[in-house]
Amino acid sequence: MRAHVRVPCSTSNIGAGFDCVGMALDRWLVAEARLDAGAGAEPRLVRLGALAVLGDAPAGDDLLVRGFALACADAGRAMPPGLRPEDTSEIPVARGLGSSAAALVARALLDDALLGLGLGAARVAELGATEEGHPDNVAPMLFGGAVLGLPAGDGRWTFAPLPLHADVAAVVAIPEFHTSTKAMRGALPRELPGGTAVRAGDRSPALVRGRTTGDRALQAHALDYLLHVPFRRALIPGYDAVVAAATAAGAWGATLSGAGSSLIALAPRGRAPAVADAVRPGWRAAGLAAEVWVAPVATAAQVGG
CATH class of the missing domain: 3.30.230.10 (Ribosomal Protein S5; domain 2)
Structure with a gap:
């Protein structure tokens, strides 16, 4: 069987x-x-x-x-x-x-x-x-x-x-080093100031609405998330340079994919190749090689006999 x-x-x-x-x-x-x-x-x-x-x-x-x-x-x-x-x-x-x-x-x-x-x-x-x-x-x-x-x-x-707006494209940058999920979880604080938690609350609906409509401002607001990104970014060499390069090339923003080390940028579909080209020098400046990939959205897992 x-x-x-x-x-x-x-x-x-x-x-x-x-x-x-x-x-x-x-x-x-x-x-x-x-x-x-x-x-x-x-x-x-x-x-x-x-x-x-x-x-x-x-x-x-x-x-x-x-x-x-x-x-x-x-x-x-x-x-x-x-x-x-x-x-x-x-x-x-x-x-x-x-x-x-x-x-x-x-x-x-x-x-x-x-x-x-x-x-x-x-x-x-x-x-x-x-x-x-x-x-x-x-x-x-x-x-x-x-x-x-x-x-x-x-x-x-x-x-x-x-739902994902037809003009939203994902650009994934995969550096040559790996991260430990345990270490990245350990970087998160046990407590946060109340004001930070309140400000973070509006970013989840911004993510959903921004991805549905393709709204640039909403997606930029949602990608830089206060509850985990600020504490993990220091563990990713080249993070700030890559995010800045992606944004300058036309991405709405960029952030960690999962717990890293890969980064994902969301961009208008027509700008995605330029964003991919722009982020490579950011990794090189950190002394790292990286694969950069304009990533199509996938269908569900498939089962066969």
Whole structure:
């Protein structure tokens, strides 16, 4: 028995969408698995593409296997013996583009397809959001486009698509260094002044409305988010230079993709190539190489037999 899936990468937070808004982008993790009844019980992983950097990490520590376990546990089933997964990914690891979430989603979807668990994308999104603690990566991967996710209690989540104006384009700059989500979380303060929290509150509706209408001022306001960006930017060499270059070239603004190290700029579609060209020198000035990509919005994860 065999199944395969394709899961897109995602950019999350997008400024004021901290821990609740994400968008699927057109780079993919492709995963395939088969059940071999004559093989041993321990999963035997094959990691290709961007996943090769994980080397021979134990299967028990791998989110690709964790996704299987989550799906089985939710359906009240045991992990099947003879699991043989193989994965190839275009999603760079530890760059703020959801590589871990994509692995989790891929395995849960494969388990659902292989074992006929009947979970479906919505339940896999809930399982992934609960496991990660936030829905902003897994939700767009499973539903496509831009998605808002909110906790509904008792392990349940509410998801809603966010329309994207036709003139809004994303430019992603992926530097050669990676970040630790744990370290980036640790950079956040435990408390904030009340005035800061109040000023941050108006930026979430500005993000949603700006993306829907293409309004420049609203998007610029929303991208520089007070609750996390000021505390994380110092951990990203070249951040200020890249953001300034993107804005000068016509972007509405730029911010961290997830917890970094990648940055995402939103720009009018016609200005996106110029923005991409402009941000490269910002990284070079910091002594870093970076891949810069005008990123199409992706559709939902795809499952096949």
